[in-house]
Amino acid sequence: MTPADRAAALFAEERGCAPSAVWSAPGRVNLIGEHTDYNDGFVLPFALPQRTAVAVRPRDDGRLSVATLGNDGQLHRGTVASVHELRPGDPTGWLAYPAGVAWALRDAGYPVGGADLMIVGEVPTGAGLSSSHALECAVALALLDTVQRAPGTPAAPGLEEIARLVQRAENDFAGAPTGLLDQTASLSCTAAHVLFFDVRSGAGEQIPFDPRRAGLEVLVIDTRAKHSHNESGYGERRRGCERAAELLEVKALRDVAGQELSAALPKLPEELRPLVRHVVTENDRVLTTVDELRRGRYAEIGPLLTASHVSLRDDYRVSCRELDLAVDSALAAGALGARMIGGGFGGSAIALVPTAQRPEIERAVQAAFAREHLAAPRLFTAVPSAGAGRDR
């Protein structure tokens, strides 16, 4: 059963009627381009097959009544008495995510009213695979669907605007100072492609990406080390980048070109230099990766992925023991490249592996974690899949 089927069935059980629509949105892997999004730079994500589905039906009393199927197999319920009175800071916890989306849509002039929502997700949570954005994007599309049904309401926003509204929900309501990568990936990726997205201009290009045709796979290694953008040093890194841009008198670090790096670094206090070095070199690595993919040179991106990890580990300092172990053990066992993905401080890594060697690389990674007495990581092949859409 897909999450959409499950959400529709649970909705009918819970509410005694069918939902008016079901929407779903995927988690993502970012092939390369980490911590570049809030520096106006480049990212290169693809959508995962794992999705979060939201069954919806409008209500006319302004109440937002949300149920979500937890990892424990139980339904968790939460209610917002009136969407008209939503303000950042209340509710908190998991309900802040759907409520924040309703708030951001209303605040932008989309007259979202009350609704019943049933949420069923299969994107692993806390794994750096963007489960919260999958949820928020699916909720945004489901709530907008209810607005479209009312006569005389404004035209539906495009995907780019929805991404910005979801970012607003995440930043201003849920309190996580994240960039635009994850929402854009969840909403705009397409099957068998990576999305080359220029955050500054908003331009996106779908680049064919089907590693299986080259006998390769992108292996996701969910280390199960917990990560959270609210608590981590994410905000601290972001502020460091903004401060560095100010000192360099540029709008964002995107404006420091690779060849200007050695002139720029001495102008900065010691502690900001590695941050800038990471962002500038990472943007370059995205461009080189796109170039290689355009020529169908899949294996050649391996060293770029590994260089990205080294930069995130040593310069940006957002890796951790589990992520380094995932990367090192995959590389030692024959991966062509590997790197942590997402915000860091836990979550997942990816490894580009020859399909024929996948079983032995998986065994080697598992064995390395067992030797270190760490929880067994969860491994799966990430197939570039479709972005968000309506299921029924």
Ligand code: GAF
């Ligand atoms: C997280 C954030 F949500 C993204 O916006 C991005 O900054 C990423 O970390 C790092 O590239 O996933």
